[in-house]
Amino acid sequence: MLLTPYKETSQYGPNFFDPPPDLMDGFEEYKVEKIIKHKRTPQDMKYLIRWKGYSPSDDT
Secondary structure, eight states, rough: OOOOOOOOTSSOOOOOOOOEEEEEETTOOOOOEEEEEEEEOOSSSEEEETTTTTTTGGGG
């Protein structure tokens, strides 16, 4: 089976859209849903974050 390029149609409605960030004092602000994991490095801590209202593919 071969994959074909995605083409959006009006038949099924729009795709999932990420919510816009909140603006706080003119800066974008995102809310943390949870910390997925963390790791200590010699310089600092690194965190994998799940953002509230976003899918797991948007974890950073």
